[in-house]
Amino acid sequence: MKIKKEQILDINNASMSSHKDNYNFLANQLTNKGFNVKNIISKLVEFQVAIPSWALGAGGTRFGRFSFYGEPSNLEQKIEDVGLIHALTQTAGAVSLHIPWDVPEDYRAIKELASSLDLKFDAVNSNTFQDQTNAKESYKYGSLCNTSQAVREQAIAHNLDVINIGNQLGSKSLTVWLADGSSFPGQNNFQTAFQNTQNSLNTIYKGLPDDWKMLIEYKPYEPNFYSTVIPDWGTSFMLANECGEKAFTLVDLGHHLPNSNIEQIVSILMLKGKLGGFHFNDSKYGDDDLTAGSIKPYALFLIFNELVYGMENNPQNPDLAWMIDASHNIKDPLEDLIQSLEAIQESYAKALLVDQDALKEAQQEGDVVKCQEILQDAYKTDVRSLLEKARLNAGAAISPIKAYRKMRLRNHLITERGKHTIATGL
Ligand SMILES: [Mn+2]
Numbered sequence: 001m002k003i004k005k006e007q008i009l010d011i012n013n014a015s016m017s018s019h020k021d022n023y024n025f026l027a028n029q030l031t032n033k034g035f036n037v038k039n040i041i042s043k044l045v046e047f048q049v050a051i052p053s054w055a056l057g058a059g060g061t062r063f064g065r066f067s068f069y070g071e072p073s074n075l076e077q078k079i080e081d082v083g084l085i086h087a088l089t090q091t092a093g094a095v096s097l098h099i100p101w102d103v104p105e106d107y108r109a110i111k112e113l114a115s116s117l118d119l120k121f122d123a124v125n126s127n128t129f130q131d132q133t134n135a136k137e138s139y140k141y142g143s144l145c146n147t148s149q150a151v152r153e154q155a156i157a158h159n160l161d162v163i164n165i166g167n168q169l170g171s172k173s174l175t176v177w178l179a180d181g182s183s184f185p186g187q188n189n190f191q192t193a194f195q196n197t198q199n200s201l202n203t204i205y206k207g208l209p210d211d212w213k214m215l216i217e218y219k220p221y222e223p224n225f226y227s228t229v230i231p232d233w234g235t236s237f238m239l240a241n242e243c244g245e246k247a248f249t250l251v252d253l254g255h256h257l258p259n260s261n262i263e264q265i266v267s268i269l270m271l272k273g274k275l276g277g278f279h280f281n282d283s284k285y286g287d288d289d290l291t292a293g294s295i296k297p298y299a300l301f302l303i304f305n306e307l308v309y310g311m312e313n314n315p316q317n318p319d320l321a322w323m324i325d326a327s328h329n330i331k332d333p334l335e336d337l338i339q340s341l342e343a344i345q346e347s348y349a350k351a352l353l354v355d356q357d358a359l360k361e362a363q364q365e366g367d368v369v370k371c372q373e374i375l376q377d378a379y380k381t382d383v384r385s386l387l388e389k390a391r392l393n394a395g396a397a398i399s400p401i402k403a404y405r406k407m408r409l410r411n412h413l414i415t416e417r418g419k420h421t422i423a424t425g426l
Contacts, residue, residue, distance in 0.1 A: 001080065001412055002117075003087040005395060011403045012392065019398050022385035030353070037386075040352050044390035047348055049280070050094035050122035050323040051337060053102040056081045057423020059289065059327030068332055070413035071423040075102045076113060078423070081413075083117030085334060088403055090394035091341045094122040096323050097169070099162045100132060107168050114169075122173070123215060123277065123321050124166035128155040129179035129223070142180040144200035145193040145229045152200050159204045167209060173321055174208065175250060175277065176201070177217035181224030181231075193229050198239055205243040214247040215277040215321065216240050219255035222287055233265045237274055248276025248318070252325055253303075254287040255279075263302040270310030270317040278307075279325035280344055289327045291336050293343025300343065301379050304351035312356075332410055338400045345387050353378040 027037045056078045058068040072078040079095055086092040095114065097104075104110040114121065128143030136154060139146070143155035163174050180197065182188040201216070208214055218236040219228055230236050233249055240247035249269055256262055269275035280292040282300070293300050310317055324344075328336045355374055362370035388398045397403035404410075 001416060003084060003407070007407060008087070008395070008397050008403060011406055012398045015398050019385060019388050023389050026385050035353065040349065040386060041390050041393060043352060044345060044349055044387060045090070045394050047091065047345065048093040048322070049091060049341060049344055050096040050321065051082045051085060051092050052096040052098060052125070052323060052325060053078045054098050055324060055327055055337060056333055058333055059329055061329065066329060067420065067422055069419045070410055070417050071421045073417065073421040073423065075104060075110065077417065078102065079110070079113055079117065079119065081334060082119055084409060085337055086117060086119060088397045088400035089338060089341050090391060090396035091345060092337070093118060094120045096122045096125060098125045098127060099165055100127060103165060104169070111169060121166065121169040121171045122323065123175045124162050124171045125175045125177070126159045126162040128158060142193065144178060145180040145197045147192065147196070152196060156200050156203050160207045163207055163209070163212070172211060173213040173215055173277070175215040175217060177219070178230055179223050181226070181228035183225045185226055188227065190227065197229050198242055201239055201243055205247060208246055212246060213276050213318070214243060215250040216247060217250040217252055217255065219252070219287065220257050233269065237269065240274055248274050250277040250279065251275065252279035254281045254283045254289055258285065262299065263306045266303055267306040267310065270314045273314065273316035275310070275317055275320065277321035277323065279323050280340060281324070281326040289325070291326055291328060291343065292324065292340035293347065297343065297347070298379060300347045301350050304347040305354055305375065308351040308354070309356065334409070335401060335404060338404065342387065346383055349383040349386050350378050350381060353381055353383070
C-alpha cells in the first residue's frame with residue numbers, strides 16, 4: 001500500500017495552528033540568540049537514515065519471537081514498509097539489504113519499486129554468522145578468521161557476491177560484521193585469528209569497486225562470550241588502515257561495553273578520517289537493540305555533538321552511512337522505527353544548537369561550568385517544532401506516529417497481507 005500526499009495534508013491541517021505557535025516561539029528565540037533557523041531546518045530535511053531490511057518484522061530473542069501482525073513476508077513488502085515510513089517522515093530515504101535474507105529475484109522490478117517510493121539502496125550487509133542451507137562449509141568456529149582455508153574462501157566468496165548484488169542495485173558500500181571469536185579461553189589463537197581476518201578482508205577489499213567503501217563493524221562480545229576477533233574500534237581501525245583508503249570503521253551504538261565513551265571514539269575516528277558509518281539503537285545492559293534515544297538520550301546528544309563538530313571541521317572524513325540497527329520485540333516495528341528516527345533527528349537538531357565558538361572560548365579559559373552550561377542549554381531546548389517544520393517543508397507528517405495511527409496503517413497491512421505473516425530472515 002502507498003500513502004497519498006493528500007492524506008498527510010489532511011491530517012496535518014488538524015495540528016497546524018498549534019505547530020505554528022510552537023515553531024514561531026522557538027524560531028524567534030533561536031534567531032535572537034544568533035542562530036540561522038532556516039539553515040538548521042534545511043540540514044534536518046537533508047539528513048536521511050537507512051532502514052535495514054531486517055527491522056520491518058518483530059525481532060526475537062533466544063527465548064522466542066512474538067510476531068507483529070501483518071509483517072512483510074518478502075523483499076517487495078519490506079521495501080513498501082520503508083516507503084510508508086519515508087512518506088510519513090521524509091527521513092528514511094534508503095534501505096539497507098541483508099544478504100542472503102533479502103536477495104532480489106528481479107533486480108529491475110525491485111529498483112523500480114524503490115525509486116517509485118523515493119528510496120535508495122544504502123550499504124549491503126553480508127552474513128557469515130550463520131550457516132545457510134546447502135552451504136558446503138560451516139561457520140561454527142568462525143568465518144574470515146577460521147583456521148580452515150576452505151571456510152575462509154567460502155566467506156570471502158560470499159562477501160564478493162554481496163558486493164555484486166549491491167552493485168546491481170546502486171549500493172556503494174559493504175558492511176562487514178563478524179561474529180567470529182571464541183567462547184572459551186584456549187579455543188582460538190588470538191594472533192592466528194586476527195591475521196586470518198586481516199588477510200580475508202584484504203582479499204575482499206581487492207574486489208571492492210573504486211567508488212565503494214568497506215565498513216568494518218566491531219563488537220566486544222556475543223554471540224561469542226570469551227573473545228571477539230574485532231572487539232573494539234581500535235582493532236577495526238587497524239584492519240581498515242591495512243586494507244586501504246576505501247575501508248572505514250563502523251560504530252554501532254550497542255556494540256560497546258557499558259559506559260564506554262562513544263562520543264570520544266567518534267571524535268577521534270573523524271579526526272583520522274576513518275569513521276565510515278553509524279548504526280543507531282539504544283541499550284541498558286548490552287546489545288539490547290532498543291529504540292534509539294529510549295534509554296540514554298543525553299549520550300545520544302553528546303555523540304551527535306561530536307558528529308556535528310566532525311562534519312563541520314573534518315573534511316578528511318567522508319560522508320557517513322547512517323542506519324538504524326534496532327530490533328524490538330514488543331512494539332509495532334514501524335512505530336518503533338518512527339520513534340528512532342524522531343530521536344535521531346532530535347539529537348541532531350540539539351547538536352546543531354551548540355554554540356561552538358562560545359564552547360571553544362570557555363574551553364580555552366578553563367571555564368568548566370560554562371562548558372557544561374553551553375552543552376546543556378542546547379540539550380534542554382525543546383526542538384520538536386523544528387523537526388515538525390522540517391517534515392512539513394519536506395511534505396511529511398507533522399506527527400508521523402499520530403498520522404500512522406490515524407490512518408490505521410497496521411490494520412491495512414493486516415488486511416492486505418494476512419494476520420500471521422512472518423518476516424523472512426528473522
Ligand atoms: Mn550493527
